[in-house]
Amino acid sequence: xxxxxxxxxxxxxxSELQSKIQLRENAENPExxxxxxVGMATSGxxxxxxxxxxxxxxxxxKRNINGITTQVGDMGYCYAEPTVEVLVPGKDPIVxxxxxxxxxxxxxxxxxxxxxxxxxxxxxxxxxxx
Amino acid sequence: xxxxxxHLMVCGGTGCRASQSDTIVERFKKELENKNxxxxxxxxxxxxxxxxxxxxxxxxxxxxxxxxxxxxxxVVEIIDEHIIKGRKVNKLLYVDPSKGIAxxxxxxxxxxxxxxxxxxxxxxxxxxxxxxxYIAHDxxxxxxxxxxxxxxxxxxxxxxxxxxxxxxxxxxxxxxKWEFAAKAKGEQKYVxxxxxxxxxxxxxxxxxLEGDPHSVLEAMAICAYTMGATEGLIYIxxxxxLAIERLQIAIKQAREYGLLGENILGTGFxxxxxxxxxxxxFVCGEETALIHSMEGLRGEPTVKxxxxxESGYNNxxxxxxxxxxxxxxxxxxxxGAEWFASIGTEKSxxxxxxxxxxxxNNVGLIEVPMGTTLREVIFEIGGGIxxxxxxxxxxxxxxxxxCLTEKHLDTPIDFDNLIAAGSMMGSGGMIVMDEDDCMVSxxxxxxxxxxxxxxxxxxxCRIGNKRLYETLNKITEGKGDMDDLELLRNMSHVIKDTSLxxxxxxxxxxxxxxxDNFYHEYLAHVTEHKCEAGQCKSLLKYNIIxxxxxxxxxxxxVCPVGCISGEKKEVxxxxxxxxxxxxxxxxxxxFNAIELI
Numbered sequence: 001x002x003x004x005x006x007x008x009x010x011x012x013x014x015s016e017l018q019s020k021i022q023l024r025e026n027a028e029n030p031e032x033x034x035x036x037x038v039g040m041a042t043s044g045x046x047x048x049x050x051x052x053x054x055x056x057x058x059x060x061x062k063r064n065i066n067g068i069t070t071q072v073g074d075m076g077y078c079y080a081e082p083t084v085e086v087l088v089p090g091k092d093p094i095v096x097x098x099x100x101x102x103x104x105x106x107x108x109x110x111x112x113x114x115x116x117x118x119x120x121x122x123x124x125x126x127x128x129x130x
Numbered sequence: 131x132x133x134x135x136x137h138l139m140v141c142g143g144t145g146c147r148a149s150q151s152d153t154i155v156e157r158f159k160k161e162l163e164n165k166n167x168x169x170x171x172x173x174x175x176x177x178x179x180x181x182x183x184x185x186x187x188x189x190x191x192x193x194x195x196x197x198x199x200x201x202x203x204x205v206v207e208i209i210d211e212h213i214i215k216g217r218k219v220n221k222l223l224y225v226d227p228s229k230g231i232a233x234x235x236x237x238x239x240x241x242x243x244x245x246x247x248x249x250x251x252x253x254x255x256x257x258x259x260x261x262x263x264y265i266a267h268d269x270x271x272x273x274x275x276x277x278x279x280x281x282x283x284x285x286x287x288x289x290x291x292x293x294x295x296x297x298x299x300x301x302x303x304x305x306x307k308w309e310f311a312a313k314a315k316g317e318q319k320y321v322x323x324x325x326x327x328x329x330x331x332x333x334x335x336x337x338x339l340e341g342d343p344h345s346v347l348e349a350m351a352i353c354a355y356t357m358g359a360t361e362g363l364i365y366i367x368x369x370x371x372l373a374i375e376r377l378q379i380a381i382k383q384a385r386e387y388g389l390l391g392e393n394i395l396g397t398g399f400x401x402x403x404x405x406x407x408x409x410x411x412f413v414c415g416e417e418t419a420l421i422h423s424m425e426g427l428r429g430e431p432t433v434k435x436x437x438x439x440e441s442g443y444n445n446x447x448x449x450x451x452x453x454x455x456x457x458x459x460x461x462x463x464x465x466g467a468e469w470f471a472s473i474g475t476e477k478s479x480x481x482x483x484x485x486x487x488x489x490x491n492n493v494g495l496i497e498v499p500m501g502t503t504l505r506e507v508i509f510e511i512g513g514g515i516x517x518x519x520x521x522x523x524x525x526x527x528x529x530x531x532x533c534l535t536e537k538h539l540d541t542p543i544d545f546d547n548l549i550a551a552g553s554m555m556g557s558g559g560m561i562v563m564d565e566d567d568c569m570v571s572x573x574x575x576x577x578x579x580x581x582x583x584x585x586x587x588x589x590x591c592r593i594g595n596k597r598l599y600e601t602l603n604k605i606t607e608g609k610g611d612m613d614d615l616e617l618l619r620n621m622s623h624v625i626k627d628t629s630l631x632x633x634x635x636x637x638x639x640x641x642x643x644x645x646d647n648f649y650h651e652y653l654a655h656v657t658e659h660k661c662e663a664g665q666c667k668s669l670l671k672y673n674i675i676x677x678x679x680x681x682x683x684x685x686x687x688v689c690p691v692g693c694i695s696g697e698k699k700e701v702x703x704x705x706x707x708x709x710x711x712x713x714x715x716x717x718x719x720x721f722n723a724i725e726l727i
Contacts, residue, residue, distance in 0.1 A: 002387075003386075003387060003388035004270075004387045004388050004389060004395065005388065005395065005396050006395055006396045007274035007275070007277070007278045007395055009395075010265065010270055010271065010274050010395065011271070011274075013265055014265050014266060014268070014269075014271070017262050017263070017265055017266035018266050019133075020262065020263060020266050021255075021256065021263055021266045021267055023134065023136075023137055023191055023192050024137055024139075024191055024192075024255060025267075026192055027137075027191040027192040027193070027194055028255075030192070030194070030237075038216075040215060040216035041215070041216070041217070042215070045215070053135075054135075057133055057135045058133060061133045068192040068193075069135070069192075070192055070193045070216075071215075071216030072193075072216055073216055073217050073218075
């Protein structure tokens with residue numbers, strides 16, 4: 001094992017290792033980062049949510065966007081599966097329907113990065129009480 | 131490198147391991163591999179989450195789902211439902227008894243809402259056996275910063291300014307202690323970590339060492355730099371095998387990285403740490419006794435001065451700090467003295483870790499800002515008293531502390547308030563008692579402990595505590611009188627005033643505080659020979675209810691001492707002078723004609 005020879009070495013090492021626990025740090029304060037929630041009940045998975053979920057996990061990391069991607073249960077919009085809810089800190093959550101890999105790419109590029117809305121937003125039909 | 135999509139944090143503390151958490155980890159790894167998910171999901175063994183009541187704990191990240199009382203058989207279900215389908219396994223979620231609903235994640239649990247984790251910051255967050263995870267979470271940054279950018283005196287000033295006080299019990303300002311050791315002259319100086327946690331019901335230090343050993347190593351190195359020491363020693367009791375194992379791993383990894391050893395981080399500073407295993411004597415938590423024990427001598431205290439800062443281990447300047455005190459140091463250096471000083475009360479800064487035990491719903495380990503009230507700790511975080519019973523007292527400070535009652539519940543907890551209330555902070559054990567606990571017996575329990583643990587060097591502690599115990603025993607047997615109550619008080623004061631070390635000076639505290647707060651219970655024991663809580667067996671009386679007794683003779687036949695007399699089909703009588711209170715008659719009676727009064 002290589003020795004850590006200077007403080008600069010240690011800091012370099014830390015920045016390389018940080019990705020190992022980034023997910024845990026984000027989970028400590030989920031409200032402060034972008035949260036992507038992919039509806040992954042049976043109907044969601046059947047219409048390709050798994051692929052979308054994997055895409056989000058990998059692409060968010062690749063594009064250096066700090067966020068949490070989780071799988072959640074059925075959101076109730078079964079007609080529009082796969083559905084993805086995006087929470088940007090300080091904004092109301094937005095649910096996108098019919099999300100495939102292409103759409104996911106647009107969500108990241110347009111909405112997540114620049115706050116631009118795009119087609120396929122599902123108006124909320126419920127209120128969360130917790 | 132593939133990105134893990136989820137992290138499964140499995141508690142690897144002693145409590146959860148005792149309930150098979152290591153099997154759970156193995157099974158998770160195996161099943162994830164079988165299902166080709168091992169590249170998506172990382173299984174992490176962590177330190178204690180604090181919620182020991184409901185262990186083993188498995189926390190799923192990033193959604194913070196908090197599974198409790200997980201068994202190895204639940205592993206497949208968690209993978210199939212939660213990991214594959216995204217559905218939480220409801221039956222394993224924590225149900226708050228006061229709300230009756232399952233909490234979806236740890237962020238919603240009252241247990242965590244009021245906590246601020248500084249000393250426990252890495253417990254449940256990193257794998258204690260991986261130095262890389264510690265470094266990723268700012269580990270050794272504080273040491274690097276201090277060695278490269280601060281002088282020893284600047285570092286001491288930061289600690290002084292932060293207001294950190296020793297977490298082992300006494301509450302002595304840590305920065306000042308470091309300064310004494312820094313100013314002392316000696317050819318060799320030592321840093322010692324006191325991990326001889328011995329209070330009944332306390333497990334803060336053990337959990338920190340098990341969950342985050344590197345933070346203690348890092349802090350010891352920082353301390354060594356400030357005082358000019360090159361050797362560190364951790365005095366840990368041999369009854370903590372897991373903590374010892376994790377410390378050994380941590381020391382080995384730190385040496386391999388060059389974070390312990392010669393010329394650390396190229397700054398010319400050298401420091402290394404070795405372990406000293408203690409046989410588990412309470413008195414060895416006292417620093418002079420601890421030092422003697424490390425030297426291979428009998429674990430007996432000596433009079434201070436000289437303080438260890440002048441003449442400690444091998445008669446050289448030595449600084450002794452407790453585990454939790456050390457665990458706070460790297461956070462203070464990284465975040466600044468002002469940040470630390472902004473938490474807590476005027477004279478007690480920062481947070482304190484408490485081990486909740488006794489008749490409380492959420493037995494476990496918590497860390498709260500100084501100034502939190504006992505009520506918040508016991509009723510909000512601790513979830514209240516078990517089985518809906520009534521709160522009676524809370525014992526803080528272990529055998530050296532005292533019992534606090536309902537009227538103290540709204541006292542903000544800090545070093546000075548607890549002393550003013552007749553108890554003390556101690557190392558942070560908190561034992562909660564309910565209406566079924568007899569306070570005379572509680573005092574007797576602690577005295578039993580101190581009698582056992584007294585080293586015997588000075589007479590007040592060796593003989594005095596024994597006499598205190600005997601007097602308490604006499605009272606619980608119903609043989610005490612008013613003079614005994616007076617005797618208890620007088621003797622307690624003499625022992626406090628004349629004992630050599632902290633053990634004897636504080637051992638009568640449980641007696642004094644129960645006398646102050648529960649005098650009526652003592653009175654009931656000596657004047658009416660009654661124990662309200664029904665715990666003192668000798669004061670109980672078995673009585674045959676004349677109206678209900680049919681004279682079947684069953685009780686007379688089962689009585690081992692033949693103290694029940696009566697003719698067939700006539701009412702029986704118990705001879706109280708012979709009765710040994712075994713209860714056999716009551717068990718045997720089919721007519722519920724025997725009562726306990």
